[in-house]
Amino acid sequence: MTRLFKGLIGLAVIGFLVAYFGSPLLTVRALVAAAEAGDEAGLERMVDFPAFRDSLKDELTARLMAEAQADPRVRDSGLGGLGMMLAPMLVGGAVDALVTAPTVAAMVRTADVPDPTEGATAPAPAENDSPEIRRSYGYRDLNTFAVRLTNVERPNQTLKLLLTRQGLFDWRLTGIDLPEG
Template identity: 50%
Template sequence: MKKIAIGLAAAIMGLALVACFVSPFVAAQGLIRAARTGDAAGLERYVDFPAFRTSLKAELNARASQEIRDRAKGDTGLAALGMLLAPTLVEGAVDGFVTPQGVAAMVRSAETPKPEKPVPASDTPATPKDRLHQSWAYRGINRFAVTLTREDRPDDALVLIMERRGPLSWKLAGVDLTPDPMD
């Protein structure tokens, strides 16, 4: 009887570990499916909108700052003015963009947001499944990256960051616009 109880406990623990490992893959596919079908309620289940807004603002501000420094080429006055204006422009655009329709358009098109154009059109068509490459990677025990790459733009990957919100629950909480190739 004792062997059966130990075996049953081990089986349950094994199933729990497998479920914990597989859960971000299932959530990522649910997010992509909800985006492709325009299921706003489904997107609400898979996206932490406040966290996603914060992450997107930080990433776009960092990218805008880098572009301003690169374009100013030593003109510190112009760079300073750009650095003052960029966060305000990015904040307004991101606040308007991070909606179920906006997130769905970004995921459907697999387009990386840019500081000058962070908002894809809400009627953006979905990239055909056979032209969209998906890859996944853990970035820690509570972070999971979903990388979407279009066949026609292999160097422009959209990296979505999902975070654990419970033992088996994951939500889109960020975007990585400057992925580290070592991640």
């Protein structure tokens, strides 16, 4: 009897560990399926939009500041400093308008961040126009899971979507790491 009890406890522990560490993969599959189907309600359940917007704002502001610092015309200009002070506000407003469920779906489908100057939503690609996207996964830490999306036509530009654990088994998309360049 004790041997059976120990076996059941062992199976329960193994089952818990599989569910605990495998749960982000289920969320990723649901996220990709919702993006491909254009399921806005499903995406809204899986994305923490305020956290995702903040992450994108930080990424775009850092990139803009680095580009401004690298350009001697901007760096040495008095108006360049003013532009660098105003840039976070401009980026913030654009990101707030841009990041919606259809835009997140487009990011997942194409592994690309839509250009804010092209409008707030990106149309769903036709079935034969869909780029081939490679997905790879991995934990950054116990509560952060990264999904790396790479368009095979641009193998050096990988978009990373970051999911954060919400409770034991629930995950939400909360962050982004933009590709280099």
